[in-house]
Amino acid sequence: MNPHKWQDLHGSGRDAKIVDYELFQPQQELETAFNTAANATKQFVFYIHGHAQKDSLQINREYWLSANQLQQQLNKIAAEQIIIIDTCYSGSFIDDISGTKRTILTSSDAESVAWNNSKFSETLIPALC
Known part of the structure; x- marks a missing residue:
């Protein structure tokens, strides 16, 4: 769901050929993405940084993904x-x-806003690399 078309994830100077979705039809595109990921054999990582209400992720301006749907x-x-x-x-x-x-x-x-924890991603991502 990343907006970048070309990505060098390994620092090799080559395109990692990541498949991104434009999310014009978010429900269908999420279904396709998860169906593709169903073939993962070692590990699957789902990372989302964005907006949410309790039990519901905002995927785009109009579409919300419930915890049950996820x-x-x-x-x-x-x-x-x-x-x-x-x-x-x-x-x-x-x-x-x-x-x-x-x-x-x-x-x-479950009761707090994340902007009070704005350092979460800034701390997590470098620690994972």
Whole structure:
């Protein structure tokens, strides 16, 4: 869902050929993306940084993905999963999306806004590299 068409993820100077979706039809495009990810064999990482309400992620201006819908999509993937949600009220997703072989990291609890934790991604991403 990244807006960049060309990405050098490994520092090799070559395009990593990442498939991004424009999200003109978000429900269909998310379905396609998760169906493709269902073939993951080693590990699947889902990282979202954006806006949310309790139990609902804002995917674009008009489309919201509920925690239940996210759970249904994640259940398609048999590989070990790491789910990182950096949004307000991200802790509200834990009960709905918890599952076997699934690690969940959130930037806030179920009752808090994330902008109070604005250093979350700034600290997490360099630590992962």
